[in-house]
Amino acid sequence: MKFKINCEKSYLWIPVQVHGEQTEITFEIDDEKVMEFKVPIGNDSSIDFYASIPIDDFKGKTFVLSGTDGIDFYNGITQEDVPYQNKQITRPQIHFTANTGWINDPNGLVYQDGVYHMYFQYNPFHVEWENMSWGHATSTDLLHWKQEDTVLWPDEYGMMFSGCGLRNDKKLLDLPKDTLVYYYSAAGGTTTWSKNREFVQGIAYSTDNGKHITKMKDVNIPTIEKENRDPKVFWHEKSQAYIMVLWLQEDEFAVLRSTDLKDFTVSQRLRLTDAFECPDLFELQVVGEEETRWVFWCADGYYYIGDFDGYTFTNHSDKLVSYANKLPYAAQTISGLDNRHVSIPWLRARFEGKPYTGAMGIPREFSLLRTDDELRLQHNLCKEYKDARQLIGTTSLTDRMVITRSQVPMEIEITWEGECNDELTIEIGEEIIKVDFIGRQLNYKEETSSLFNASTGELLSIIIDENVIEVTAQDSTIYAVYELPGQSFTGKIGVYSNKSEKHYNINIYEIEMGS
Known part of the structure; x- marks a missing residue:
């Protein structure tokens, strides 16, 4: 089956059904192939989102599409003057993610x-x-x-x-x-x-x-x-x-x-x-x-x-x-x-x-x-990140503390003096990250990562952006990133040490979102 589209606007919106069958769709102009994509196509007219294709360069010309007999797919294609924007707002804010x-x-x-x-x-x-x-x-x-x-x-x-x-x-x-x-x-x-x-x-x-x-x-x-x-x-x-x-x-x-x-x-x-x-x-x-x-x-x-x-x-x-x-x-x-x-x-x-x-x-x-x-x-x-963060609180930890987090990205910065032979636990909702300076390990769920000379580290940084967590330790030579499961996290964060006599200084930052 062939389907014609006269290019009149700036974008084609192509319907996507993520659980559909991957189908090769060909775009031709004057019998010459100009594009070819594999698109998941279902057996009905429902869609999960649209993919945007800019078509300003093809205005006044006619696409001939082929590759499927699914008329619902072809009828779902629209022309618009703006790219498709997904309205979902629960996504990381300072970690780039694609619209779709x-x-x-x-x-x-x-x-x-x-x-x-x-x-x-x-x-x-x-x-x-x-x-x-x-x-x-x-x-x-x-x-x-x-x-x-x-x-x-x-x-x-x-x-x-x-x-x-x-x-x-x-x-x-x-x-x-x-x-x-x-x-x-x-x-x-x-x-x-x-x-x-x-x-x-x-x-x-x-x-x-x-x-x-x-x-x-x-x-x-x-x-x-x-x-x-x-x-x-x-x-x-x-x-x-x-x-x-x-x-x-x-x-x-x-x-x-x-x-x-x-x-x-x-x-x-x-x-x-x-x-x-x-x-x-x-x-x-x-x-x-x-x-x-x-x-x-x-x-x-x-x-x-x-x-x-x-x-x-x-x-x-x-x-x-x-x-x-x-x-x-x-x-x-x-x-x-x-x-x-x-x-x-x-x-x-x-x-x-x-x-x-x-x-x-x-x-x-x-x-x-x-x-x-x-x-x-x-x-x-990077210095641009440091310029964008605002200090909203300073405290000390000798046993346990709880921080309430809003939807704004935040950073917990923990510093100490002298050698550290301790284990710090950070509870983010139901998830637990442990920094074991005795065993020189960083632990999250089944992941265990070795640390380099971790007993001499003097700064631990935890950045929380929706469900993406970045951790750096030991003068930023240790770098790990974790994805929390499920939806974005906006609840309580617990920080505690297994050695109450160890003194930690904690700075809490929020990240200016700007425009």
Whole structure:
């Protein structure tokens, strides 16, 4: 069955039934395929939400849709002048979640002209992984994000997998200086449309500050290994070249160089124990020292400390573990920030029963801290977050205390002096997080994570945002994120110690929501 739609408005609203059968829907104009998606379609006219497709570029043309004989699905498609907005309000407020649909890895993180751009792996048509596109959100303060139109859709080269963004400061690619340039993985073979293609790294650009992105057709970095992906590009001043780090296969990565942002040459292939996909490479200052070191990063939050000369990364460490649990993943640093390395991870939160899946973590600023002659990565809360928080109470804990929480995001900051041989328990509703400084463990439900030198830590931070909890400890070298089950939490928080003689200072903050 074929169904025609004359494009007259700015958006198509596509009905989604999350428990329906995944059905491949094809969009053609003048017998040429322009889009192809898998959409869950049920056997009635009920819907769970709509997926928005911007169609300004197709106004005056006619879509011909095919793939199902379900007339209820076709009749449920509408044209509107605004994107679909889900009215549900019970969601995290300072952890970005998509209006509807599935999100995973942050992509193309770049700062330009006072605006932070966060693109992300996105399936607007389901709360499960599929149809990988690039969603887009913007912020002026790294905390409050506005979802924009989806900018990169699957095409004949495959789904749009992860990638990066940067400013075109050197006016390359025959594009103006204020152009934003993007590198993305075109995942050939992941769709029917691209079934005979391989994975390549595509190049795209935006001349309107990230709002619309144009793919450079037939310009790409050729396949090195079958599913090589996740390019991260940055300028390396000392060797006067752009550097790309790329995942190749298993625990193998590549370093590539370019002077024109178009032609990249492999300068190194390297293996890093247990590392896997989503690489990043950046130089960090050691706190309190003049020394800097290079950090090679991968999706699991494993990192490796060494040296980089523009051609070769030389690893000098064992595998180091940045995350205390598995909820955060695939973090990327933001391009365009002078002398700052701010990272945003994807949080693998399920939000069961909600029309959205996945969230982004609060941006953290990286630095290296020397402890016991070892270097550890710090996940410091970004200064924008610290500027937005308001101190609403200060108290001390020698036994037990109870805090009443409203819907506003809040932070409980616990400090102490001297060595800590104690166990702190934090009760959030019916959920319990334990910080065991004796056993050097962080515990939540069946999750047990080891802490590094935890007996010497002097600050514990717990941020509560609806049902997302972020915990940092020991000078922010310990980082964990938890998802509380069920609906948002607005009740009592209990904090107590198993050693009443230990004195703790507690600051309680609320986060200004602003606009």
